[in-house]
Amino acid sequence: MKLLFSIIIPVYNRPQEIDELLESLTKQDFSDDFEVLIIEDGSINSSEIIVEKYKNQLDLKYFFKNNSGAGASRNFGMEKATGNYFIILDSDVIVPKNYLSAIKKGLENNFTDAFGGPDAAHKSFTNLQKAINYSMTAVLTTGGIRGKKKTVSKxxxxxxxxxISKKAFTVTNGFSVLKYGEDIDLTFRLWEHKFETQLIEQAFVYHKRRSSISDFFKQTYNFGTARPYLNKKYPKTAKITYWFPSVFILFLMINLIWAYFGYGQFLYFYLVYFLILFLDSFLQNRSIIVAFLSVFTTLTQFFGYGLGFLKSHFVNKNS
Structure with missing residues (x-):
């Protein structure tokens, strides 16, 4: 089967991000034809003028629709696409020049009806964005589930x-109405329909993520609230490791209380962990500032995800 790529990009009030992403798509070392569909999800700050700038460089289609969320916008784009394999990108990524070539090679070597790629920090990113990227991708923080092939089985x-292939989209109906965790939900439904997924390690993107600690906290909090719902909906996928951030923050708070009463020796375990994390981030980023910030972004991630998980598991469960 000849692969015909359609790139689907939902956007909401982020024209500057679309500008950077489309510019990176014009620099692909890819000889095959591909189309790009921009789905404007009811934005007030439209990206249409930015899209017009690239009409002569890309096979580009622009759609404006009422606001319905990213999942529905992705489905809308896949319904309008003419290709047979859809590539979904967030508007806050930049792709390296070999991105599409890496996908084509990965699928030709091992075709699956769905795939994912890792994310990385671009050299132009701020120190905080690099620290957030470390916290979201490091083996010491997430177990490497977002892109370390040797650490995951599926x-x-x-x-x-x-x-995702057009066939798999047709069978699964694409993304659900979930606001958070909709990508994991789709993956589980793909597996239920016997579709295989894979990580294409070389198909990475530069992911800018959130630009502030408070925004990052909100994002991870929302991720945490989604997981208990997914565990309940797909009980066979539930893992004890999903409890780790909640247990981590609960024991940290308990140990801080004990330390107030003179029993702070258990805090040394946390100090050792964060020292190892600091060194690991420094070795990866070659920056003391990024390594220092990585400690705070990891704490933010654990508190956000852990609190969201606990609230969803206990409060929302009983409401």
Whole structure:
């Protein structure tokens, strides 16, 4: 089967991000034809003028629709696409020049009806963005589930860098109405329909993510609230490791209370962990500032995800 790529990009009030992403798509070392569909999800700050700038460089289609969320916008784009393999990208990514070539090679070597790719920090990113990227991708923080092939048995693609065949989209009906965790939900439904997924390690994107600690906290909190719902909907996929951030923050708070009463020796375990994390981030990023910020972004990630998980599991469960 000849692969015909359609790139689907939902956007909401982020024209500057679309500008950077489309520019990176014009630089692909890819000889095959591909189309790009921009789905404007009811934005007030439209990207249409930015899209017009690239009409002569890309096979580009622009659609404006009422606001319905990213999942529905992705489905809308796949319904309008003419290709037979859809590539879903978030608007806050930049793709390296070999991105499409890496996908084509990966699928030709091992075809699957869905794939995911890792994310990385571009050299132009801020120190905070690099620290957030470390916290979201490091083996010491997430177990490497977002892109370390040797650490996972079945890869769960994420919506910022997600590929799915037209056949699989038709069978599964694409993304659900979930606001958070909709990509994991789709992956589980793909598996239920016997479709295989894979990680294409070389098909990475530069993911800018959130630009502030508070925004990052909100994002991870929302991720945490989604997981208990997914565990309940797909009980066979539930893992004890999903409890780790909640247990981590609960024991940290308990140990801080004990330390107040003179029993702070258990805090040394946390100090050792964060020292190892600091060193690992420094070795990866070659920056003391990024390594220092990585400690705070990891704490933010654990508190956000852990609190969201606990609230969803206990409060929403009983409401």
């Amino acid at each position: 890869f769960q693609p994420r919506s910022f860098n997600f590929g």
